[in-house]
Amino acid sequence: MQIKLIDLKTFKKVAGLFVGNYKTKFHGSGIEFKDLKEYSFWDEIRSIDWLSSAKTGKMLTKKYEEEREITAIFGLDIWENMLFGIDKPKIDTLLETFLILGFSSLKNNDKIWAYFFGNKIVKKMPERKWKDNLWHIIWKIIENKELAKNTNGNSNVNVLLEELFKKRTKNSFIFILSDEFENINEKYVKILATKNNFVYINIFDEFENTLWKNWVYNFVWWNDKNLVNIKDWKRKTAYINQRKENLEKFKKMIFASSWKYLELTDKTNIYKELFMFFKKG
16 A cells, blocks of 8 residues: 555655754743753853852853654645645645654654644644544545545635734744745734744645646736736746745745745755755754
């Protein structure tokens, strides 16, 4: 069965994906004191334990250990727009991305919580550590590929952000996987970012950004329901430039709110991109 093959390959890959490559921002609640050690040149002065240093006659600093158990919250876009794809649907890219992130969280003994959304919250899956919960989420993504066929239009990420805001979500690592990058409520973005680590992962089909495919002649410009003939270079250029401008505006808002941002397409080596992304921190 294909999903079992993905399981084995993914477990081999995730062994070192997150370990040591990202840290929680919640000093005081996510970091605990472990031991004392002798001061070295690269240690921060503020970590010096002056009382212990005075008693021993040696310059000692406090050594901390990060608490690895956190809650990983996944906001998964399963609406009609995620079914689009020239070579493969965007929801398949979403599934592969979630597999790697989900198994990584599981390997780190983190709790996993999932929200499925479109223009409303479709389903919530409460936090658990168990592998069974991860598989349950995976199967729900697969099932929702069929559900998405009966939906209409684009997703609304604000329904998820509002839900997280109302729950007063804090001390969590939140991943949003969606193709949406417009009309997002900046207020929710900024408030949630003060209490959580956020990663917004935009998932696109490469064709959406370039309008290039030698056998494709027409593409619907969903912003205003106009039909763009990709042989019409004027309309094609206008579409590409407008999309690029909107995406850059969205990225600036994300970065200004201290979120992390990653863009993936159907052509991306997902594991490599995720590994390099978290290695940079």
